[in-house]
Amino acid sequence: MAIHRWRFVGIFILLAILGGAAMVMWNFIGLLLVSFAMAYIIYPLAGYFSGGNRKAGRKYLTACLSSVLLVALPVIYIMIYSLNVILQWLIENFGMIQSGSFTEGLKSGLDSAGFGVVSERLGSELGRLISSATDALWTQVTQPTWFLETSISLALFFVATFYFLYEGPRLMELIKKHIPTREKFLHELMSTIDKIFYGLFIGHLLTSVIIAGLAAVGFWAILRPPLITLGFLVGMMFVVSFLPLIGPWLMYVPMGLWYMALLPGGTMPGILILIYGSLMLTIVPDFYIRPKLVRRDADIHPLLILLGFFGGPFVMGFKGIIIGPLVLGLAQAIVMLYIEKRHILEDLFKRL
Template sequence: MNSKEYDILSRLFMVFSFFALIYMLWPFMGIIALAVAVAYMTKPLYDILKPKFGRTYGAIICLLGIVIPSLLLVVLVAEDVVTFLLSLDIENIITKVTPILNDIGYLRVDGPDVSKPFSDIWSVSKPLLNSFASQISSIPSLLMKLLFLSFMTFYFLKDGDKLTDSFLIYVPDDKKRNTALFLSEIHKALKTLFIGNAVTSVIVGIISIIGYWLIGIPNPITLGALSGILNILPVVGGWTIYVPLTVYYLLTGEIAKGILLGLFGIIFLSLAPDFAIRPRVISKDGDLHPALVLIAFLIGPLVLGIPGLAIGPIIVATVYAIHKVRRLIEKKNN
């Protein structure tokens, strides 16, 4: 075997190994993407802890203090809420509540006029809830995924800055500069998207605490903190606290409180975070257009499910980085 034949075989072997690795990891791509998202959101804390405790212990403290408790809390609360919502007879509730609202003057519409749009919304939402419930109902599989997610987050925090250098080893010398620029722009975009998402959840938590306190909801601090943590999950997280509470107050006869809580939740905990707060926070910290933020955090989960919460922003960040690097190269050439 001569040198040329050896080079061809070695390259074929490298390509085969790469695609074999992708094939093996493909079922876990969603978990890996979520680990990337969690690592970016906890990186500000890790950067504070690293000088004092080192890489390893700083990452462990982030995991044990924030990541694992938050993940378990999100899963447990989401499972209870989804189970509760799936057990509801929405049409029956609307049929019972609408005459009461008409009698006391809140509405002046017929029952069918109210029930049809709610039924349409429910018919779209229920398959998503069923899919979500099926994913969190398998406890052994769920624990295995959470364990894998925790380990991947740990290594992304500890060694994430080494990934670029490891990747650039396989890039030709004449392409390294542009490739490094491309990877740097992806890193900046992901940092802006995911840290902005974490900041949004803090803002929503504060708004929730104030709103629940003003409305007179018991334990406003606890429920507000839960609302903030769950709002890290765009689309899914916004309604997980206020919707069950609204239904409870309506069914127990506290109509005014139920309607006030429902309106507050829809406006400030569902619509405002996804369409106003998150795009504004993220676009303020970087030059990402608000429309790209909406696509990243809304379209991704709707199309790809729970993994889309992380895959959507990663795809948007990659496309954005390609566009920005292209513009920088053209600007330099001109």
């Protein structure tokens, strides 16, 4: 009886420790997932720098540090520069937004651009959205610890990326080493999960980053917009290019037609936007970049990505943008594995 009692106490302590660890880690789950995605994306780069040698040691350590720094330095510079532009714009326009004159100017601009009777409603909705966003941003940046918290989060992101990158190969070897050879289902599951990670992080996330970069170059060369407008356009391009069935055309086609039809002197910029968008944002990514990056059996069903992208944030907040598609993609992998490899799973249940 005493042995069973102490066994129960041991299990309780173990569960309490694991539960406490999960509660602490939950606040960082979004950061860790983004770090994992970044490490997965730059993993081939670290292999290239190390000459294919991924054994723990100075050579691979240096390769991982170089890969992370190659990404971190431009990202930090862009974030600081973008933050400076956003704060300057916010300081200059915050009072006008709060007073409502910004919304009135937006309505007038939409009416002049040819939106007609819908300009009143559209201007009001956009003005309310911009006002809410600026309120939230102003509240955030005026907190005394905001800069410190942001700096710590950014540092944790790159440190976690480095450790995922450096320890990843040994972690996978450890997992595979402790899975018995006869457990075919677990081996198939590991392989399928790797394909889902590849399809989501490389096939969709990395391709979207490349498309957003191409859009930034093209929009800047053709339109020369204010930097805050360029940042908004590039961010929206990343979102629409990440989502299947939508794609970059949802942005550059309306933009090109709007410039051609409604703006004085906008015919040539509109034509250039349509040509550049068709060639560099649709044809090149779909027929060259994506096929080079994605294996045919690694893709996730488009509907699951859409549901995960829009449904994840409702359940898990901002981190759900990544967790949602990932969880649904893994669910797809398990279901398809059961359908295609049912005999392996049945053998596993028989042994149990």
